[in-house]
Amino acid sequence: MADEGDTNRESGGSRGPLLFYNEVVIDHFVNPRNVGELSEGDTDGYGMVGDPTCGDQMKLWIAVHGGRIAKIAFQSFGCPGAIATSSMLTALAEGRTIDEARRLTDDDVVEALGGIPEKKRHCSQLGVRALQAAIEDWERRREHP
Amino acid sequence: MIYLDHNATTPLDPLAFEAMVPFLRERWGNPSSPYRFGAQARLAVEQARQRIADLSGCTRGEVVFCSGGTEADNLALRGVVLALKTKGNHVVTTSIEHHAVLNTCRALEKEGCRVTYLPVSEEGVVEMAALAGSLCDETILVTVMHANNETGVVQPVEEIAAITRRRGIVFHTDAVQSAGKLPRRIAELGADLVTFSGHKLYGPKGAAALYVRENTPLAAITTGGPHERGLRAGTENVAAIVGFAAAAALAFENAETEGRRLRALRDRLELQVSSAVPGVKINGEGAPRVPNTSSLSFRDIDGESIVLGLDVEGICASTGSACSTGDPEPSHVLRAMGLSPREAQGSIRLSLGRETCQEDVDTTVRTLTSTVARLRRISSVRGPA
Numbered sequence: 139m140a141d142e143g144d145t146n147r148e149s150g151g152s153r154g155p156l157l158f159y160n161e162v163v164i165d166h167f168v169n170p171r172n173v174g175e176l177s178e179g180d181t182d183g184y185g186m187v188g189d190p191t192c193g194d195q196m197k198l199w200i201a202v203h204g205g206r207i208a209k210i211a212f213q214s215f216g217c218p219g220a221i222a223t224s225s226m227l228t229a230l231a232e233g234r235t236i237d238e239a240r241r242l243t244d245d246d247v248v249e250a251l252g253g254i255p256e257k258k259r260h261c262s263q264l265g266v267r268a269l270q271a272a273i274e275d276w277e278r279r280r281e282h283p
Numbered sequence: 284m285i286y287l288d289h290n291a292t293t294p295l296d297p298l299a300f301e302a303m304v305p306f307l308r309e310r311w312g313n314p315s316s317p318y319r320f321g322a323q324a325r326l327a328v329e330q331a332r333q334r335i336a337d338l339s340g341c342t343r344g345e346v347v348f349c350s351g352g353t354e355a356d357n358l359a360l361r362g363v364v365l366a367l368k369t370k371g372n373h374v375v376t377t378s379i380e381h382h383a384v385l386n387t388c389r390a391l392e393k394e395g396c397r398v399t400y401l402p403v404s405e406e407g408v409v410e411m412a413a414l415a416g417s418l419c420d421e422t423i424l425v426t427v428m429h430a431n432n433e434t435g436v437v438q439p440v441e442e443i444a445a446i447t448r449r450r451g452i453v454f455h456t457d458a459v460q461s462a463g464k465l466p467r468r469i470a471e472l473g474a475d476l477v478t479f480s481g482h483k484l485y486g487p488k489g490a491a492a493l494y495v496r497e498n499t500p501l502a503a504i505t506t507g508g509p510h511e512r513g514l515r516a517g518t519e520n521v522a523a524i525v526g527f528a529a530a531a532a533l534a535f536e537n538a539e540t541e542g543r544r545l546r547a548l549r550d551r552l553e554l555q556v557s558s559a560v561p562g563v564k565i566n567g568e569g570a571p572r573v574p575n576t577s578s579l580s581f582r583d584i585d586g587e588s589i590v591l592g593l594d595v596e597g598i599c600a601s602t603g604s605a606c607s608t609g610d611p612e613p614s615h616v617l618r619a620m621g622l623s624p625r626e627a628q629g630s631i632r633l634s635l636g637r638e639t640c641q642e643d644v645d646t647t648v649r650t651l652t653s654t655v656a657r658l659r660r661i662s663s664v665r666g667p668a
Contacts, residue, residue, distance in 0.1 A: 167588070197663040215584065
């Protein structure tokens, strides 16, 4: 049955714990940071990754000024875990140097969110991989302008 | 809170609750005990059985109480396979069954059965030609659900029963999602075995029934005492059985009028959603459906995200896909109906019930419309996949 929801909601309340996500995750799901895309002229690096097993997909754009990520934007097709982790990743990456951004891991994202359900951990890899792809793209563009 | 997940479970009817209380408080005896205190409990169970039999159009001896729909399905499938193991080992089912049947069939395959999983049409109705063509001399059981839990699509069980009766094959139907929703008596479905459950029709969790037509070959699958004519060992859940019968009486008696009311609300919801939201598909729209269920697929977004978006606004819905429980496989039902994995991933189920009113429907449409628009602004995909 797709019937048994994993809700641990307090009875009757609409503001209790939502599904199995904590409040930080819910906040990034409801108000994701840096949603959208950068214009062609603004874009210094672009990455797209997909997880074919779940069907989730993510696109990520970066603008790099003076070796730092000055602007970052993402779009995500996916579950709440994918949206929230992508949002948090962009919040963590914004303003960082490329070297710092390159070292961001999915553990950093999950930790910043205060944890996500074990079954949703694979979602957090999507954002990190998209950022790595965008950084690689930035490097390629520098070498072959 | 707006609760639109009645196919998952329903609130307990206050009258069913009242009927249960004495058996939780004072009359807690064991129905099998040899004194009057136990006999009180026995009497309550047998009166409940008579009530269920009257509502079902069958005799008291044809009603076997179980703990739930899943157990009743297990008893039906495994019990027939066990009783007829010298006759054959072929079982026919569909690709859209509830996991209680589907996973039992998969387990039976490992235990030496051959199982045919029949395809369904785009509208979610089992292909009758494929069913007729699948039967052979070794076929001992056909199990096809009555109403599908995700789409509400009703299967032609009477037609199937006519075929299996002619061929002398046992026919089981899981009617958990139709019992009390359609003005149909259980025995009139034509099946030899029918599963129906209390908590889907405003009764308590923990009580269900398997209708077993007289002379149907069925063996017990648990060992223990001689309860339930030796078919289901274990002390009866007296209070739940009493509540189940009380709730079933109300549900079956009001099925027609309540069905009309829910159908109008469901149709209103679907009409409003289709006119307010582009890129939405109503699954099984062209097929006969139970009146309370709506399965909707939204392009470019994920069903679990829609469900959480609704939950944040106090609306309870569920996904059409099992991804909500972390299982990455999208709904086997919608996939069997020809939806792409991405389409199936973007599906939700809304199931209305007794407390649902027009205002709930209108609020849900507004919230759904804004949630879908918000998720599409976030989405990285555009257009069909």
